Amino acid sequence: MRDGVLAGFLCTLAIIVVAGPLALLAYSKDGARGAYDQNEFHKPVIESFSETWPAIDMQNYASATTPGYHWLLAGVAKHVSDDERALRVLGLLWSAALAGLLGFALARRTEAGTALVLALPTLASVYVVSSAAFLLPDNAGWLLVLAILLCALDRWASWSLLVLGAGALVALVLVRQSHVWAAALLWIAAWVGRQEVVDRDARDGPVDGESPVEWLRSGAFPPTMGWGGALQRFGGALALTLPAFAVLGWFVLTWGGLVPPMFQGAVDPSTQFQQQVQGPNPAMPAMVLAVFGVVLAFHAMWWLPGAWRALQRAPWVVLVPMGGAVIGAAAGLLPATSYSLDDGRYGGIWALAKTLVIADRSLIIAAMSTLGGAGAGGLFLALPRRAAWVIFGGGFAFTLAQTANAYAWQRYCEPMLLIITALSCTIIVQDEKDAAVPGRVRTLRVAGPSVLAALLAAVTVMGLV
Numbered sequence: 191m192r193d194g195v196l197a198g199f200l201c202t203l204a205i206i207v208v209a210g211p212l213a214l215l216a217y218s219k220d221g222a223r224g225a226y227d228q229n230e231f232h233k234p235v236i237e238s239f240s241e242t243w244p245a246i247d248m249q250n251y252a253s254a255t256t257p258g259y260h261w262l263l264a265g266v267a268k269h270v271s272d273d274e275r276a277l278r279v280l281g282l283l284w285s286a287a288l289a290g291l292l293g294f295a296l297a298r299r300t301e302a303g304t305a306l307v308l309a310l311p312t313l314a315s316v317y318v319v320s321s322a323a324f325l326l327p328d329n330a331g332w333l334l335v336l337a338i339l340l341c342a343l344d345r346w347a348s349w350s351l352l353v354l355g356a357g358a359l360v361a362l363v364l365v366r367q368s369h370v371w372a373a374a375l376l377w378i379a380a381w382v383g384r385q386e387v388v389d390r391d392a393r394d395g396p397v398d399g400e401s402p403v404e405w406l407r408s409g410a411f412p413p414t415m416g417w418g419g420a421l422q423r424f425g426g427a428l429a430l431t432l433p434a435f436a437v438l439g440w441f442v443l444t445w446g447g448l449v450p451p452m453f454q455g456a457v458d459p460s461t462q463f464q465q466q467v468q469g470p471n472p473a474m475p476a477m478v479l480a481v482f483g484v485v486l487a488f489h490a491m492w493w494l495p496g497a498w499r500a501l502q503r504a505p506w507v508v509l510v511p512m513g514g515a516v517i518g519a520a521a522g523l524l525p526a527t528s529y530s531l532d533d534g535r536y537g538g539i540w541a542l543a544k545t546l547v548i549a550d551r552s553l554i555i556a557a558m559s560t561l562g563g564a565g566a567g568g569l570f571l572a573l574p575r576r577a578a579w580v581i582f583g584g585g586f587a588f589t590l591a592q593t594a595n596a597y598a599w600q601r602y603c604e605p606m607l608l609i610i611t612a613l614s615c616t617i618i619v620q621d622e623k624d625a626a627v628p629g630r631v632r633t634l635r636v637a638g639p640s641v642l643a644a645l646l647a648a649v650t651v652m653g654l655v
Contacts, residue, residue: 194297197305201293202286204313209285209322212654213278217323223653224320232260232325233274239264240272248444254453254467256441258364259284259327278325285322288333289313292609295340299616307636308612310643311485315608316650317601323654331366332605334358338372342379342580343613349426352376356430363434367448368595368602370438373431374587378580380427383415410579448594467596471534472525474593476559478603479518480539483562485611486569488642491634492615495627496572511567518563522556538600569614577617581610612639 211217218225235253239246243264248257263277270276292312296305312318321328341355355376362369413420447454453467486493500507528550529535529543543552566585570578592602615635619627627635 193300193302193305194294197297197302197309198290198292198294200302200306201289201309201313204310205285205289205319205322206282208313209282209319210279212323213282214275216275216278217654219655222320222655223316223650224324224326227326228324232327233277235260236263236267236277236325237272240267243268248441250445250450250452252450252452253327254449255327256364256367258361259330263325274325278323281325282322284330284333285318288318288329288336291333291336291340292612295336296612296616299620304636305616307639308615311488311639311646312605312608312612314643314646314650315604316646316653318605319650320653327365328601328605331362331369332609334362334365335369335372335606336609338362338375339584339610339613342375342584343577343617344379345384345576347379347382347384347423352380352427352430355379356427356434359431359434360437363437367438367441368591370434371587371591372584373434375580375584376427376431377424378583380423381420382410382413382576382579383420383423410575470593471596471598472593473527473533473535474595474598474602475521475589476518476525476527476555477539477598477600478589478592478607479521479560479562479566480555480558481562481600481604482607482611483518483558483565484539485607485642486562486565488638489611489615490565491631491638493569493572493618495631496618497568500571507571510571511564514563514565514567514570515560516563518560518566519556521563522559523551526550527552527555527559534595534597534599538604540598540600569611572618573614574617577614581614585610 218229231252231254235251235257238251239257239260243261246257246261246264251257251260253260263281266280267277289309289312293302293305293309296308300308318329318332320326321332337358338355341351341358344351359370359372359376362372415423442448445451445454449467497511526533527535527543528547529540529552535543539555539558542554542558546553566582570582573581588603588606595602
């Protein structure tokens with residue numbers, strides 16, 4: 191608990207030190223990452239809502255998200271202060287809570303220093319810093335996603351945590367409807383149940399005589415509690431998430447789509463604004479796996495030893511990363527993955543898709559997606575089976591949900607991938623003894639995330655100035 195509080199405090203302090211001055215100074219340089227979205231979309235929505243708060247017009251407004259974030263700040267603007275600096279400082283609280291919860295959660299399984307190292311890439315991401323510094327709802331969404339993820343990953347999978355996660359899901363849908371996928375985390379957690387003693391640590395790999403199919407299905411199909419118990423728990427979790435889907439359904443009926451009408455290609459008469467953000471965009475899985483591959487490469491010393499031990503015990507498990515590589519190659523080669531403004535493939539790593547293009551397919555993106563799929567397979571080997579099913583089942587739902595967007599933007603997936611990688615690292619090493627980890631490996635475990643954080647911080651600085 192002491193390490194958790196310390197790590198949470200340090201992470202919170204870090205995001206406040208970085209983003210706080212930008213908020214207090216109302217920094218809004220033209221071209222700065224986040225400034226455009228704040229000034230053109232979210233700030234006008236907050237100002238408009240404040241005029242009639244608490245009643246607001248939800249039929250059509252200038253944000254492609256549900257209005258929870260804007261509604262809260264609109265109340266502040268009406269009754270406390272409508273000064274932009276005050277609103278941005280209060281908006282920073284979402285990010286401070288995200289950083290604090292992440293640090294605390296990581297330190298539950300390791301010491302505070304290690305937790306801080308693993309949290310740094312997330313805190314350095316331009317997408318996290320921008321949402322902290324400007325009036326953007328992104329970090330409010332990631333905070334609630336993290337809360338639900340922690341409820342689902344708890345090895346005891348208690349009903350109290352599932353209820354708490356379901357409540358967070360309702361709040362999440364009110365902030366960002368695209369995150370309704372997080373319901374899958376609770377469904378999977380309920381299905382696989384609590385982590386039994388037989389749910390072995392993946393460091394030991396498959397048990398003697400266990401077939402590939404038996405190992406892959408262990409802990410989930412059938413679950414340790416049996417089919418009957420799993421179905422009952424799954425049904426209960428499904429019922430708990432129905433209110434969130436009811437909220438989403440109400441917005442869909444109100445808007446006539448997944449976003450307000452002005453983001454469905456219709457023209458807003460008052461502003462003549464028109465944008466199409468409803469997808470699908472089949473290139474999003476390639477984007478997710480490509481970014482995941484980069485993140486996993488800098489965290490390789492956290493998951494490679496466990497994957498290697500599993501491979502030594504049962505050589506056939508190499509089929510898992512090989513299968514991931516095949517999926518990654520398909521994601522990068524089947525849909526168009528070249529750089530394209532018209533098709534929502536620009537920004538971030540899409541800059542790499544301008545070269546080595548054949549038949550509208552970027553060979554660089556395809557290669558990165560392939561490596562990302564292979565790395566994901568290695569991470570799956572290193573994780574305990576319960577955590578692996580929750581993380582990768584949720585990851586599949588996340589990717590599917592993001593594919594519904596017309597824009598395959600890196601900002602939609604980078605924070606999520608950084609968070610789940612950091613959590614996965616602490617889960618993998620939770621039961622490791624210091625003596626079992628060579629000094630060189632410990633050094634590389636610190637160096638990898640630290641270098642990634644430095645690179646991301648450099649991108650953040652460039653994105654802001």
